[in-house]
Amino acid sequence: MTIPPAYQAYFAETDADRRKALLDEIKAKDADDALLPLCRALWKLRYVDPKSGRRVDLFLWEILNLICLYRTAGWMKKSARKEVIRALEALGVSLAAPYGEAGEAVLSAELANAMRLYLSTCDSKSYRKRLMGLSEMKTGDWQYKVAGDIWRLSEGLPEKLDMKAAFALLGRVAREEFCKAFENGETLLEERRHAKKS
Amino acid sequence: MEKIKNNKIVKAIGFNRIVLIGVIILLYVLFSVLTPVLHAGTTFVSYERIMSALNYAYFIGFLALGVTFVIATGGIDFSIGPVMFASALISGYCLTKYNVPLPVCLLISIGVGLLFGVLNGYFVAYRFLPSFITSMASMQIAKGIGSVFTKTQSVTWPASAAENSWYRYLIKWNNIPTGLILLCIVAAICAVVLHKTRAGRYMLCIGSNKEAVRLSGVNTKRWEMLAYMICGLLAGIAAIFYVGAYTTVQPGLGDTFNNEAIAACVMGGTSMAGGLASILGSIIGAVIVALMQEGILAMGFTISYQYVLTGLIVLAAVTADIMSRKRKN
Numbered sequence: 377m378t379i380p381p382a383y384q385a386y387f388a389e390t391d392a393d394r395r396k397a398l399l400d401e402i403k404a405k406d407a408d409d410a411l412l413p414l415c416r417a418l419w420k421l422r423y424v425d426p427k428s429g430r431r432v433d434l435f436l437w438e439i440l441n442l443i444c445l446y447r448t449a450g451w452m453k454k455s456a457r458k459e460v461i462r463a464l465e466a467l468g469v470s471l472a473a474p475y476g477e478a479g480e481a482v483l484s485a486e487l488a489n490a491m492r493l494y495l496s497t498c499d500s501k502s503y504r505k506r507l508m509g510l511s512e513m514k515t516g517d518w519q520y521k522v523a524g525d526i527w528r529l530s531e532g533l534p535e536k537l538d539m540k541a542a543f544a545l546l547g548r549v550a551r552e553e554f555c556k557a558f559e560n561g562e563t564l565l566e567e568r569r570h571a572k573k574s
Numbered sequence: 575m576e577k578i579k580n581n582k583i584v585k586a587i588g589f590n591r592i593v594l595i596g597v598i599i600l601l602y603v604l605f606s607v608l609t610p611v612l613h614a615g616t617t618f619v620s621y622e623r624i625m626s627a628l629n630y631a632y633f634i635g636f637l638a639l640g641v642t643f644v645i646a647t648g649g650i651d652f653s654i655g656p657v658m659f660a661s662a663l664i665s666g667y668c669l670t671k672y673n674v675p676l677p678v679c680l681l682i683s684i685g686v687g688l689l690f691g692v693l694n695g696y697f698v699a700y701r702f703l704p705s706f707i708t709s710m711a712s713m714q715i716a717k718g719i720g721s722v723f724t725k726t727q728s729v730t731w732p733a734s735a736a737e738n739s740w741y742r743y744l745i746k747w748n749n750i751p752t753g754l755i756l757l758c759i760v761a762a763i764c765a766v767v768l769h770k771t772r773a774g775r776y777m778l779c780i781g782s783n784k785e786a787v788r789l790s791g792v793n794t795k796r797w798e799m800l801a802y803m804i805c806g807l808l809a810g811i812a813a814i815f816y817v818g819a820y821t822t823v824q825p826g827l828g829d830t831f832n833n834e835a836i837a838a839c840v841m842g843g844t845s846m847a848g849g850l851a852s853i854l855g856s857i858i859g860a861v862i863v864a865l866m867q868e869g870i871l872a873m874g875f876t877i878s879y880q881y882v883l884t885g886l887i888v889l890a891a892v893t894a895d896i897m898s899r900k901r902k903n
Binding site for chain 1: 648706769770775778779782783784785786787789790791792846847849850892896900
Protein backbone atom coordinates (compact mmCIF):
# COMPACT_ATOMS: atom_id res chain seq x y z
CA MET A 377 0.00 0.00 0.00
CA THR A 378 1.25 3.51 -0.78
CA ILE A 379 0.84 6.66 1.30
CA PRO A 380 -2.11 8.88 0.18
CA PRO A 381 -1.04 12.16 -1.54
CA ALA A 382 -2.42 14.20 1.35
CA TYR A 383 0.31 12.80 3.58
CA GLN A 384 3.25 13.19 1.16
CA ALA A 385 4.21 16.62 2.49
CA TYR A 386 3.83 15.40 6.07
CA PHE A 387 6.26 12.52 5.61
CA ALA A 388 8.67 14.67 3.60
CA GLU A 389 8.99 17.20 6.42
CA THR A 390 11.47 16.53 9.26
CA ASP A 391 10.68 19.45 11.59
CA ALA A 392 8.37 18.32 14.41
CA ASP A 393 6.36 21.55 14.68
CA ARG A 394 5.80 21.89 10.94
CA ARG A 395 4.77 18.26 10.81
CA LYS A 396 2.23 18.91 13.56
CA ALA A 397 0.84 21.83 11.58
CA LEU A 398 0.59 19.65 8.48
CA LEU A 399 -1.32 17.02 10.46
CA ASP A 400 -3.71 19.71 11.68
CA GLU A 401 -4.23 20.78 8.08
CA ILE A 402 -5.10 17.21 7.06
CA LYS A 403 -7.51 17.01 9.99
CA ALA A 404 -9.16 20.30 8.99
CA LYS A 405 -9.70 18.95 5.45
CA ASP A 406 -10.91 15.49 6.44
CA ALA A 407 -11.36 14.80 10.13
CA ASP A 408 -12.50 11.21 9.47
CA ASP A 409 -9.39 10.15 7.54
CA ALA A 410 -8.64 6.56 8.56
CA LEU A 411 -4.88 7.06 8.83
CA LEU A 412 -5.08 10.26 10.88
CA PRO A 413 -5.36 8.61 14.34
CA LEU A 414 -2.27 6.46 13.65
CA CYS A 415 -0.27 9.40 12.32
CA ARG A 416 -1.19 11.48 15.35
CA ALA A 417 -0.34 8.62 17.72
CA LEU A 418 3.02 8.09 16.01
CA TRP A 419 3.72 11.82 16.14
CA LYS A 420 3.05 11.84 19.89
CA LEU A 421 5.08 8.67 20.41
CA ARG A 422 8.01 10.15 18.52
CA TYR A 423 8.10 13.72 19.72
CA VAL A 424 6.68 13.81 23.24
CA ASP A 425 8.71 12.51 26.16
CA PRO A 426 6.26 10.30 28.11
CA LYS A 427 7.84 11.28 31.43
CA SER A 428 8.48 15.00 31.17
CA GLY A 429 6.26 15.89 28.24
CA ARG A 430 9.05 17.91 26.61
CA ARG A 431 9.87 17.85 22.90
CA VAL A 432 12.24 15.05 21.91
CA ASP A 433 12.79 12.77 18.92
CA LEU A 434 12.60 9.27 20.32
CA PHE A 435 12.68 7.64 16.86
CA LEU A 436 15.99 9.29 16.09
CA TRP A 437 17.26 8.24 19.50
CA GLU A 438 16.21 4.61 19.06
CA ILE A 439 17.90 4.42 15.65
CA LEU A 440 21.13 5.66 17.21
CA ASN A 441 20.61 3.44 20.24
CA LEU A 442 20.25 0.33 18.07
CA ILE A 443 23.37 1.20 16.07
CA CYS A 444 25.25 1.54 19.37
CA LEU A 445 23.74 -1.66 20.71
CA TYR A 446 25.53 -3.65 18.00
CA ARG A 447 28.82 -2.75 19.65
CA THR A 448 27.75 -3.30 23.25
CA ALA A 449 25.78 -6.51 22.71
CA GLY A 450 28.78 -8.80 22.96
CA TRP A 451 27.72 -11.15 25.69
CA MET A 452 24.42 -11.00 27.55
CA LYS A 453 22.52 -11.30 24.29
CA LYS A 454 19.32 -11.98 26.18
CA SER A 455 19.27 -8.49 27.65
CA ALA A 456 20.23 -7.05 24.24
CA ARG A 457 17.23 -8.85 22.69
CA LYS A 458 14.99 -7.38 25.39
CA GLU A 459 16.37 -3.96 24.61
CA VAL A 460 15.65 -4.43 20.91
CA ILE A 461 12.06 -5.44 21.64
CA ARG A 462 11.65 -2.36 23.83
CA ALA A 463 13.23 -0.17 21.13
CA LEU A 464 10.91 -1.56 18.44
CA GLU A 465 7.96 -0.83 20.73
CA ALA A 466 9.23 2.73 21.10
CA LEU A 467 9.40 2.89 17.30
CA GLY A 468 5.65 2.25 17.12
CA VAL A 469 5.62 -1.32 15.78
CA SER A 470 2.74 -2.48 17.97
CA LEU A 471 0.94 0.82 17.51
CA ALA A 472 0.81 0.31 13.73
CA ALA A 473 0.03 -3.43 13.84
CA PRO A 474 -3.82 -3.15 14.25
CA TYR A 475 -3.99 -1.02 11.07
CA GLY A 476 -2.71 -3.89 8.91
CA GLU A 477 -1.10 -3.04 5.57
CA ALA A 478 -1.99 0.64 5.82
CA GLY A 479 -0.40 0.77 9.28
CA GLU A 480 2.79 -0.80 7.96
CA ALA A 481 2.95 1.75 5.13
CA VAL A 482 2.50 4.65 7.55
CA LEU A 483 5.06 3.28 9.98
CA SER A 484 7.45 2.64 7.11
CA ALA A 485 7.08 6.27 5.97
CA GLU A 486 7.58 7.52 9.53
CA LEU A 487 10.72 5.41 9.98
CA ALA A 488 12.00 6.61 6.60
CA ASN A 489 11.47 10.16 7.80
CA ALA A 490 13.49 9.49 10.97
CA MET A 491 16.15 7.72 8.93
CA ARG A 492 16.48 10.72 6.61
CA LEU A 493 16.96 12.93 9.66
CA TYR A 494 19.60 10.53 10.98
CA LEU A 495 21.45 10.57 7.66
CA SER A 496 21.35 14.38 7.64
CA THR A 497 23.08 14.42 11.06
CA CYS A 498 25.86 12.29 9.59
CA ASP A 499 26.96 15.31 7.57
CA SER A 500 27.75 17.22 10.78
CA LYS A 501 31.28 18.23 11.76
CA SER A 502 31.18 16.11 14.90
CA TYR A 503 30.36 12.96 12.90
CA ARG A 504 33.06 13.57 10.30
CA LYS A 505 35.77 14.36 12.84
CA ARG A 506 38.82 12.20 13.25
CA LEU A 507 41.36 12.03 16.06
CA MET A 508 39.66 14.20 18.69
CA GLY A 509 38.53 16.69 16.05
CA LEU A 510 42.06 17.46 14.83
CA SER A 511 41.15 16.46 11.29
CA GLU A 512 38.12 15.62 9.16
CA MET A 513 37.39 12.39 7.32
CA LYS A 514 37.76 12.20 3.57
CA THR A 515 34.47 11.76 1.68
CA GLY A 516 35.14 8.09 0.93
CA ASP A 517 35.90 7.26 4.58
CA TRP A 518 32.90 9.25 5.74
CA GLN A 519 30.55 7.42 3.37
CA TYR A 520 32.07 4.15 4.55
CA LYS A 521 31.38 5.15 8.17
CA VAL A 522 27.73 5.97 7.42
CA ALA A 523 27.44 2.67 5.53
CA GLY A 524 28.79 0.97 8.66
CA ASP A 525 26.00 2.47 10.75
CA ILE A 526 23.36 1.36 8.25
CA TRP A 527 24.89 -2.12 7.98
CA ARG A 528 24.87 -2.51 11.78
CA LEU A 529 21.23 -1.46 11.94
CA SER A 530 19.94 -3.43 8.98
CA GLU A 531 22.10 -6.57 8.99
CA GLY A 532 24.71 -6.66 11.73
CA LEU A 533 22.46 -6.40 14.77
CA PRO A 534 19.66 -8.64 13.40
CA GLU A 535 22.25 -11.33 12.59
CA LYS A 536 24.08 -10.96 15.89
CA LEU A 537 20.89 -11.27 17.95
CA ASP A 538 19.18 -13.65 15.55
CA MET A 539 16.24 -11.27 15.15
CA LYS A 540 16.00 -10.85 11.38
CA ALA A 541 12.19 -10.98 11.30
CA ALA A 542 11.83 -8.29 13.96
CA PHE A 543 14.19 -6.00 12.06
CA ALA A 544 12.68 -6.63 8.62
CA LEU A 545 10.85 -3.32 8.28
CA LEU A 546 13.44 -1.09 9.97
CA GLY A 547 16.29 -2.75 8.09
CA ARG A 548 14.58 -2.36 4.73
CA VAL A 549 13.76 1.29 5.37
CA ALA A 550 17.33 2.01 6.54
CA ARG A 551 18.84 0.44 3.42
CA GLU A 552 16.40 2.19 1.08
CA GLU A 553 16.96 5.63 2.58
CA PHE A 554 20.72 5.13 2.57
CA CYS A 555 20.69 4.14 -1.09
CA LYS A 556 18.52 7.16 -1.89
CA ALA A 557 20.96 9.47 -0.09
CA PHE A 558 24.13 7.93 -1.54
CA GLU A 559 24.45 7.07 -5.22
CA ASN A 560 26.92 4.29 -4.47
CA GLY A 561 24.90 3.08 -1.48
CA GLU A 562 24.62 -0.55 -2.60
CA THR A 563 28.36 -0.75 -3.28
CA LEU A 564 29.17 0.76 0.12
CA LEU A 565 26.90 -1.69 1.92
CA GLU A 566 28.41 -4.58 -0.04
CA GLU A 567 31.89 -3.43 0.98
CA ARG A 568 30.78 -3.33 4.60
CA ARG A 569 29.30 -6.81 4.33
CA HIS A 570 32.49 -8.10 2.77
CA ALA A 571 34.71 -6.38 5.36
CA LYS A 572 32.76 -8.06 8.13
CA LYS A 573 33.04 -11.49 6.53
CA SER A 574 36.75 -11.31 5.73
CA MET B 575 41.33 -18.02 11.49
CA GLU B 576 37.66 -17.64 10.54
CA LYS B 577 36.85 -20.79 12.50
CA ILE B 578 38.58 -19.43 15.59
CA LYS B 579 36.83 -16.07 15.24
CA ASN B 580 33.44 -17.77 14.97
CA ASN B 581 34.01 -19.96 18.01
CA LYS B 582 31.36 -19.23 20.65
CA ILE B 583 33.83 -18.70 23.49
CA VAL B 584 36.09 -16.50 21.34
CA LYS B 585 33.05 -14.49 20.24
CA ALA B 586 31.90 -14.07 23.87
CA ILE B 587 35.26 -12.86 25.15
CA GLY B 588 36.19 -11.00 21.98
CA PHE B 589 38.95 -11.93 19.54
CA ASN B 590 40.94 -8.73 20.23
CA ARG B 591 40.95 -9.38 23.97
CA ILE B 592 42.17 -12.92 23.47
CA VAL B 593 44.99 -11.55 21.29
CA LEU B 594 45.86 -9.08 24.06
CA ILE B 595 45.92 -11.82 26.70
CA GLY B 596 48.20 -13.73 24.32
CA VAL B 597 50.45 -10.65 24.17
CA ILE B 598 50.66 -10.61 27.99
CA ILE B 599 51.71 -14.27 28.05
CA LEU B 600 54.17 -13.71 25.20
CA LEU B 601 55.72 -10.68 26.91
CA TYR B 602 56.03 -12.58 30.17
CA VAL B 603 57.79 -15.48 28.45
CA LEU B 604 60.00 -13.08 26.46
CA PHE B 605 61.09 -11.13 29.54
CA SER B 606 61.60 -14.35 31.51
CA VAL B 607 63.99 -15.61 28.82
CA LEU B 608 65.75 -12.32 28.02
CA THR B 609 66.23 -10.92 31.53
CA PRO B 610 68.90 -13.42 32.71
CA VAL B 611 70.65 -13.10 29.33
CA LEU B 612 70.77 -9.30 29.16
CA HIS B 613 71.11 -8.58 32.88
CA ALA B 614 73.18 -11.31 34.45
CA GLY B 615 72.14 -12.36 37.93
CA THR B 616 68.61 -11.05 37.54
CA THR B 617 65.47 -13.07 37.10
CA PHE B 618 62.07 -12.00 35.88
CA VAL B 619 60.14 -14.97 37.21
CA SER B 620 59.45 -14.01 40.82
CA TYR B 621 56.58 -13.01 43.08
CA GLU B 622 58.22 -9.61 43.71
CA ARG B 623 58.36 -8.84 39.99
CA ILE B 624 54.69 -9.68 39.57
CA MET B 625 53.74 -7.52 42.56
CA SER B 626 55.91 -4.69 41.25
CA ALA B 627 54.27 -4.88 37.82
CA LEU B 628 50.85 -4.94 39.49
CA ASN B 629 51.73 -1.83 41.54
CA TYR B 630 52.31 -0.05 38.25
CA ALA B 631 49.21 -1.57 36.68
CA TYR B 632 46.91 -0.30 39.46
CA PHE B 633 47.27 3.41 38.94
CA ILE B 634 47.70 3.12 35.15
CA GLY B 635 44.56 0.94 35.21
CA PHE B 636 42.53 3.58 37.07
CA LEU B 637 43.78 6.31 34.73
CA ALA B 638 42.97 4.14 31.71
CA LEU B 639 39.48 3.42 33.04
CA GLY B 640 38.81 7.12 33.45
CA VAL B 641 40.13 8.17 30.08
CA THR B 642 38.10 5.37 28.43
CA PHE B 643 34.92 7.32 29.29
CA VAL B 644 36.33 10.50 27.76
CA ILE B 645 37.59 8.78 24.59
CA ALA B 646 34.19 7.06 24.29
CA THR B 647 32.60 10.51 23.91
CA GLY B 648 35.08 11.37 21.17
CA GLY B 649 37.29 13.53 23.39
CA ILE B 650 40.68 13.20 25.03
CA ASP B 651 42.18 14.05 28.40
CA PHE B 652 45.91 14.73 28.45
CA SER B 653 45.80 16.02 32.03
CA ILE B 654 45.20 12.74 33.89
CA GLY B 655 48.82 12.12 34.87
CA PRO B 656 49.53 15.59 36.29
CA VAL B 657 46.06 15.63 37.89
CA MET B 658 46.92 12.35 39.61
CA PHE B 659 50.15 13.91 40.86
CA ALA B 660 48.44 17.13 41.95
CA SER B 661 45.87 15.05 43.89
CA ALA B 662 48.61 13.05 45.57
CA LEU B 663 50.69 16.16 46.34
CA ILE B 664 47.87 18.27 47.76
CA SER B 665 46.35 15.49 49.86
CA GLY B 666 49.80 14.29 50.97
CA TYR B 667 50.80 17.80 51.97
CA CYS B 668 47.59 18.14 54.00
CA LEU B 669 48.42 14.85 55.72
CA THR B 670 52.07 15.53 56.49
CA LYS B 671 52.10 19.30 57.12
CA TYR B 672 48.63 20.08 58.47
CA ASN B 673 47.95 16.71 60.13
CA VAL B 674 44.61 16.35 58.41
CA PRO B 675 43.14 12.89 59.22
CA LEU B 676 44.05 10.25 56.61
CA PRO B 677 40.46 9.42 55.52
CA VAL B 678 39.89 13.14 54.85
CA CYS B 679 43.14 13.26 52.86
CA LEU B 680 42.01 10.35 50.72
CA LEU B 681 38.77 12.21 50.06
CA ILE B 682 40.76 15.37 49.26
CA SER B 683 42.73 13.37 46.69
CA ILE B 684 39.55 12.16 45.02
CA GLY B 685 38.04 15.65 45.32
CA VAL B 686 41.00 17.33 43.60
CA GLY B 687 40.73 14.85 40.73
CA LEU B 688 37.01 15.45 40.50
CA LEU B 689 37.52 19.23 40.45
CA PHE B 690 39.84 18.94 37.48
CA GLY B 691 37.26 16.69 35.83
CA VAL B 692 34.62 19.38 36.35
CA LEU B 693 36.99 22.02 34.96
CA ASN B 694 37.79 20.00 31.83
CA GLY B 695 34.17 18.92 31.37
CA TYR B 696 32.84 22.45 31.72
CA PHE B 697 35.16 23.92 29.12
CA VAL B 698 34.71 21.05 26.66
CA ALA B 699 30.96 20.52 27.01
CA TYR B 700 29.64 23.98 27.87
CA ARG B 701 32.26 26.29 26.32
CA PHE B 702 32.90 24.05 23.27
CA LEU B 703 36.68 24.21 23.62
CA PRO B 704 38.53 21.34 21.93
CA SER B 705 39.29 18.66 24.51
CA PHE B 706 42.85 18.55 23.24
CA ILE B 707 43.50 22.20 24.14
CA THR B 708 41.49 22.15 27.36
CA SER B 709 43.26 19.13 28.79
CA MET B 710 46.68 20.48 27.74
CA ALA B 711 45.88 23.68 29.65
CA SER B 712 44.63 21.84 32.72
CA MET B 713 47.73 19.65 32.59
CA GLN B 714 49.80 22.80 33.11
CA ILE B 715 47.42 24.03 35.80
CA ALA B 716 47.63 20.72 37.65
CA LYS B 717 51.43 20.73 37.50
CA GLY B 718 51.52 24.32 38.72
CA ILE B 719 49.00 23.89 41.52
CA GLY B 720 50.82 20.81 42.81
CA SER B 721 54.09 22.73 42.90
CA VAL B 722 52.65 25.91 44.40
CA PHE B 723 50.72 24.07 47.12
CA THR B 724 53.74 22.08 48.25
CA LYS B 725 56.20 24.95 47.70
CA THR B 726 57.97 22.77 45.08
CA GLN B 727 58.81 20.16 47.68
CA SER B 728 58.25 16.49 47.15
CA VAL B 729 55.73 14.88 49.48
CA THR B 730 56.30 11.54 51.15
CA TRP B 731 53.28 9.66 52.39
CA PRO B 732 53.70 7.46 55.52
CA ALA B 733 55.72 4.33 54.79
CA SER B 734 54.78 0.82 55.95
CA ALA B 735 54.60 0.36 59.75
CA ALA B 736 54.48 4.14 60.29
CA GLU B 737 51.47 5.86 61.78
CA ASN B 738 48.70 6.44 59.24
CA SER B 739 50.08 3.83 56.86
CA TRP B 740 46.92 1.73 56.66
CA TYR B 741 46.10 3.26 53.29
CA ARG B 742 48.82 0.94 51.91
CA TYR B 743 46.53 -2.00 52.63
CA LEU B 744 44.58 -0.78 49.61
CA ILE B 745 47.50 -2.10 47.55
CA LYS B 746 48.58 -5.16 49.46
CA TRP B 747 47.37 -6.78 52.66
CA ASN B 748 49.08 -9.90 54.04
CA ASN B 749 50.56 -10.65 50.60
CA ILE B 750 47.09 -10.46 49.07
CA PRO B 751 47.04 -8.02 46.12
CA THR B 752 44.05 -6.05 47.38
CA GLY B 753 44.79 -3.41 44.75
CA LEU B 754 43.99 -5.92 42.03
CA ILE B 755 40.70 -6.82 43.70
CA LEU B 756 39.76 -3.14 44.04
CA LEU B 757 40.78 -2.41 40.44
CA CYS B 758 38.61 -5.30 39.22
CA ILE B 759 35.66 -4.08 41.31
CA VAL B 760 35.97 -0.53 39.98
CA ALA B 761 36.41 -1.87 36.43
CA ALA B 762 33.24 -3.95 36.81
CA ILE B 763 31.35 -0.86 38.01
CA CYS B 764 32.73 1.14 35.07
CA ALA B 765 31.69 -1.61 32.63
CA VAL B 766 28.15 -1.61 34.02
CA VAL B 767 27.97 2.19 33.89
CA LEU B 768 29.30 2.34 30.32
CA HIS B 769 27.43 -0.58 28.80
CA LYS B 770 24.34 -1.10 30.91
CA THR B 771 23.16 2.32 32.00
CA ARG B 772 21.46 5.13 30.11
CA ALA B 773 24.33 7.48 31.02
CA GLY B 774 26.86 5.14 29.44
CA ARG B 775 24.75 4.71 26.32
CA TYR B 776 24.47 8.49 25.99
CA MET B 777 28.27 8.81 26.26
CA LEU B 778 28.86 6.14 23.59
CA CYS B 779 26.23 7.65 21.32
CA ILE B 780 27.74 11.13 21.77
CA GLY B 781 31.02 9.67 20.57
CA SER B 782 29.26 8.02 17.65
CA ASN B 783 26.98 10.82 16.43
CA LYS B 784 26.73 13.82 18.73
CA GLU B 785 24.42 15.82 16.46
CA ALA B 786 21.86 13.00 16.35
CA VAL B 787 21.96 12.68 20.15
CA ARG B 788 21.40 16.43 20.50
CA LEU B 789 18.51 16.44 18.02
CA SER B 790 16.86 13.53 19.80
CA GLY B 791 16.48 15.77 22.85
CA VAL B 792 19.31 14.49 25.04
CA ASN B 793 21.30 17.05 27.02
CA THR B 794 24.65 16.20 25.42
CA LYS B 795 26.51 18.79 27.52
CA ARG B 796 25.54 17.11 30.78
CA TRP B 797 26.65 13.63 29.72
CA GLU B 798 29.83 14.81 28.07
CA MET B 799 30.73 16.66 31.25
CA LEU B 800 29.95 13.56 33.30
CA ALA B 801 32.53 11.60 31.28
CA TYR B 802 35.24 14.12 32.21
CA MET B 803 34.09 14.09 35.85
CA ILE B 804 34.40 10.29 36.00
CA CYS B 805 37.84 10.60 34.44
CA GLY B 806 38.92 13.18 37.04
CA LEU B 807 37.44 11.13 39.88
CA LEU B 808 39.37 8.05 38.76
CA ALA B 809 42.57 10.12 38.44
CA GLY B 810 42.05 11.08 42.11
CA ILE B 811 41.64 7.41 43.02
CA ALA B 812 44.72 6.54 40.92
CA ALA B 813 46.68 9.02 43.06
CA ILE B 814 45.86 6.97 46.19
CA PHE B 815 47.11 3.82 44.50
CA TYR B 816 50.22 5.59 43.25
CA VAL B 817 51.23 6.74 46.74
CA GLY B 818 50.17 3.36 48.11
CA ALA B 819 52.81 1.80 45.88
CA TYR B 820 55.57 4.41 45.79
CA THR B 821 54.84 6.80 48.77
CA THR B 822 56.85 9.72 47.35
CA VAL B 823 55.45 12.21 44.85
CA GLN B 824 57.41 14.96 43.14
CA PRO B 825 55.84 18.17 41.86
CA GLY B 826 55.92 19.07 38.17
CA LEU B 827 55.73 15.48 36.92
CA GLY B 828 53.09 12.99 35.86
CA ASP B 829 52.64 13.77 32.18
CA THR B 830 54.40 10.58 31.07
CA PHE B 831 51.52 8.57 32.50
CA ASN B 832 49.02 10.20 30.11
CA ASN B 833 50.50 8.39 27.15
CA GLU B 834 50.66 5.10 28.99
CA ALA B 835 47.00 5.29 30.05
CA ILE B 836 45.89 6.33 26.55
CA ALA B 837 48.05 3.56 25.05
CA ALA B 838 46.37 1.06 27.37
CA CYS B 839 42.92 2.26 26.22
CA VAL B 840 43.64 2.23 22.50
CA MET B 841 45.42 -1.12 22.71
CA GLY B 842 42.38 -2.46 24.52
CA GLY B 843 40.04 -1.61 21.66
CA THR B 844 38.73 1.83 22.58
CA SER B 845 38.47 3.86 19.40
CA MET B 846 40.05 7.33 19.26
CA ALA B 847 37.14 8.27 16.98
CA GLY B 848 34.70 7.75 19.88
CA GLY B 849 31.58 5.62 20.19
CA LEU B 850 33.46 2.40 20.88
CA ALA B 851 34.98 1.55 24.26
CA SER B 852 36.15 -1.51 26.12
CA ILE B 853 36.66 -1.45 29.87
CA LEU B 854 38.12 -4.97 29.97
CA GLY B 855 40.40 -4.04 27.08
CA SER B 856 41.66 -0.97 28.96
CA ILE B 857 42.53 -3.10 31.99
CA ILE B 858 44.35 -5.66 29.85
CA GLY B 859 46.13 -2.76 28.12
CA ALA B 860 47.21 -1.37 31.51
CA VAL B 861 48.63 -4.76 32.48
CA ILE B 862 50.61 -4.89 29.21
CA VAL B 863 52.01 -1.38 29.83
CA ALA B 864 52.96 -2.33 33.41
CA LEU B 865 54.53 -5.60 32.31
CA MET B 866 56.60 -3.80 29.68
CA GLN B 867 57.78 -1.25 32.23
CA GLU B 868 58.81 -4.00 34.62
CA GLY B 869 60.43 -6.06 31.87
CA ILE B 870 62.46 -3.16 30.49
CA LEU B 871 63.78 -2.30 33.95
CA ALA B 872 64.48 -5.96 34.72
CA MET B 873 66.52 -6.29 31.55
CA GLY B 874 68.73 -3.44 32.75
CA PHE B 875 67.47 -0.70 30.45
CA THR B 876 66.51 2.75 31.75
CA ILE B 877 62.93 3.99 31.99
CA SER B 878 63.57 6.17 28.89
CA TYR B 879 63.28 3.01 26.78
CA GLN B 880 59.84 2.53 28.25
CA TYR B 881 58.85 6.02 27.02
CA VAL B 882 60.10 5.20 23.51
CA LEU B 883 58.20 1.94 23.50
CA THR B 884 54.99 3.52 24.84
CA GLY B 885 55.21 6.23 22.17
CA LEU B 886 55.60 3.59 19.48
CA ILE B 887 52.66 1.62 20.86
CA VAL B 888 50.43 4.72 20.81
CA LEU B 889 51.46 5.41 17.20
CA ALA B 890 50.86 1.80 16.15
CA ALA B 891 47.53 1.49 17.98
CA VAL B 892 46.14 4.80 16.70
CA THR B 893 47.30 4.02 13.15
CA ALA B 894 45.62 0.60 13.34
CA ASP B 895 42.47 2.27 14.68
CA ILE B 896 42.40 4.79 11.81
CA MET B 897 43.21 2.17 9.17
CA SER B 898 40.37 -0.06 10.37
CA ARG B 899 37.96 2.80 9.69
CA LYS B 900 39.31 3.60 6.27
CA ARG B 901 37.48 2.52 3.14
CA LYS B 902 39.44 -0.26 1.52
CA ASN B 903 38.52 0.45 -2.14
